[in-house]
Amino acid sequence: EAGVVQSPRYKIIEKKQPVAFWCNPISGHNTLYWYRQNLGQGPELLIRYENEEAVDDSQLPKDRFSAERLKGVDSTLKIQPAELGDSAVYLCASSLILRNEAFFGQGTRLTVV
């Protein structure tokens, strides 16, 4: 069975440009998470979906970040415009509702120059 798939793996953009990340969760997983991981730190939750509904987006910087999960399956995370401080690894994870085990993708490493 395929795990969580993220693309692209790497992205280099100039500051003020937009960028988007895509995540395909494990089949059947209702819950989807986006995390940001800065170098040498633990992942920080940006947003959590249950099906199509964002149930926790309290840590998403809404002035420049947006996310969507159409049809409750794939999800995209967008940054517009990107800033130098957005350089990080963006991780997507999924799990079954009422089951806490979260499975992570390989992440997208974003470098803003």
Next chain:
Amino acid sequence: GENVEQHPSTLSVQEGDSAVIKCTYSDSASNYFPWYKQELGKGPQLIIDIRSNVGEKKDQRIAVTLNKTAKHFSLHITETQPEDSAVYFCGPTDSWGKLQFGAGTQVVVTP
């Protein structure tokens, strides 16, 4: 919100020795306690977990112990091998499914 602390931040062990990492948390509503292993260039991978109604769980060379009263849980790795070298994260989770990671522990196993 949840305050999660891991100790130590780095751990160097000789191959064959044991390693122990401790995670303390503040949210008494946490009821699920996983440990994740992250290798370079990869996402975190769940290696063992424990729920609040259990005190200890073992899976081959790894084990997790939970002290809910004191709000801490620990990862134990016995007979360490070079492939155990990685960053380990604890992630106490509340009943709403909110997972908060610690800052991580870099484990280096030297042959």
